[in-house]
Amino acid sequence: MANDSGSQPMYEMIFQTLRERITRNEYKIGDRVPSEKELCSEFGVSRITSKKALQMLADEQLIIRQPGRGSFVADFNSASMKPYDSQQNARGSGKKRIIGLVITNFSDMYGTELIYGMEEASRENDCFLVVRRSFGIPELEEKTIQQLLGLGVDGLIIFPAQGEYFSAEILKLVIQKFPFVMIDRYLKGIPASSVSTDNVQAAKEATRYLFELGHRHIGFLAPPPANTTAIEERIDGIVEAHAEHNLPVNRELWLETITSTMPNVFDPQARVDDVSKLVQHLQAYPEITALFAAEYNIALLVEEAAGKLGLRIPEDLSVICFDSPEAYEGCRITHMRQNQFGIGKQAFENVLNMQGNEQPITRLLLPAELVKGRSASTVKAH
Structure with missing residues (x-):
């Protein structure tokens, strides 16, 4: 729970x-x-x-x-860790293949089902899956990749650290054509395969749903989007949905400075500060009737901020987000449910297909599903 x-x-x-x-x-x-x-x-x-x-x-x-x-x-560069160039111990030796997963973090909200999908694919293909978390810290991500390579993994699945930073270790994998697949995002201009949600289409569908409910003053809430392709694509989807309906996008209603939900932020004060930001934002823009949160934990911040202002959800303020631990009809928060299981399974199978083959670079996009909860309703008549 x-x-x-x-x-x-x-x-x-x-x-x-x-x-x-x-x-x-x-x-x-x-x-x-x-x-x-x-x-x-x-x-x-x-x-x-x-x-x-x-x-x-x-x-x-x-x-x-x-x-x-x-x-x-511990010494991450100790002799127990083999250098990158020696990663031939399992490949072609008849041993069971090992695939490493580097993920920022995981929870009921996002990540656990990704791992379930990879786990099923590993059983079906008689392989092993090794999981390591980076907590969104680039330095730890680099060390984790080095550790898994030292273990002798035959391929990697990488959920990169947040923000604009892509580690030198990932670029080394590209240069040396080591089998790996990115999940949730991709490297712009760099030949690396990825599996993710069709974020543009998912954001468009969510925005269209709010339009159907009569909302026209919609705020978008997200962490700083700096080169985080998933967030950038969701923004593109929102903008395209407005264009399709001949509606202007008022980005003054947006708040893209939410930091407490990022995996590399550990200060409890950050949550308090984000709730205060949301309270001030809603007070500054009382015309807002709906908020579209980039992720579930941001939607929880909205609930707290609305409570402080005496706003009822959904009567006074509708809320929609990506993902939820409650992924069934009638759940509390309306959300776009990503096919995490499918993403995880497909990523694992793609890495296996790269073994010993010169595979073309692919970018696979899976659709998300709108799950209607109790947090979004028609605009209240004034």
């Missing part, structure tokens, strides 16, 4: 804080990280909580735990 409050367990917050310190080199390779007792004092938690946070770091191979001595930052 999704946590609608947006809160997270303390052990995850401690894990994220320590991981960020490591990736920023505040703790360098070989440095001792705080002990369970020291973490208890710093964060005001129990030993059980601090122990779980350290174990998560160990599971991600960010630290090495040595009983009686403490926990130390």
Whole structure:
């Protein structure tokens, strides 16, 4: 079940804080990280909580735990990691193939069904799937790719870190023609295969639905779109839908500075700030009758902001978004349901098809489905 409050367990917050310190080199390779007792004092938690946070770091191979001595930052470039050029140990040897997945994060809202689709494809093809999260941190994404290559994977599926940054490791994969497929977005001008939702068409369908309900003053809510192709395409779809209906696009009604839902943002204050932004935005533009959120967690922020203003959903304000953990008719929030299972399965099969073959670069787009919930209705008569 999704946590609608947006809160997270303390052990995850401690894990994220320590991981960020490591990736920023505040703790360098070989440095001792705080002990369970020291973490208890710093964060005001129990030993059980601090122990779980350290174990998560160990599971991600960010630290090495040595009983009686403490926990130390691991060396990502140690001899146990083979160099890229030696990745021939499984290919052509008769061993079962291993495909690595690098994903920012996953939840009931987005990501879990992607993995289910890949898992089914791995069983059908008698392969293994290895999953690693990057949390949207480019440096961790690079290290994760290096680790999986060191493991000897036969191909990679990559959900890139948010924003305009594409890691040097991804570009190396392109240059060396290593089998990999991107999911959710693609590299502009760079020959790399991808599988994603048809975001343009999905955004058009959602916008058309709001038009059918009589909405004309529609705000769009998203993180900063800088070179994030999925967001850019959703914007294109909204603009095209307006053009088809001969309606102007008023981008003053849009808010593209939502940051608290991004996978590399861990500060709880960011959520508070985003809700405040939304409250101020709705006060500044009272003509808004509907908000189109780029993702489900942003829709939850809208619910909180509307509550502070005494606005009822959908009577006073309609809300629509992409994805929801409740993906059935009559669910709370109206949304465009992406075919995550299909994307995951297709991405896995595409990587397998690249094995030993010179495959053409493909960009596969899967349709999304409009799921009508209780958060969108006809415009209230004034």
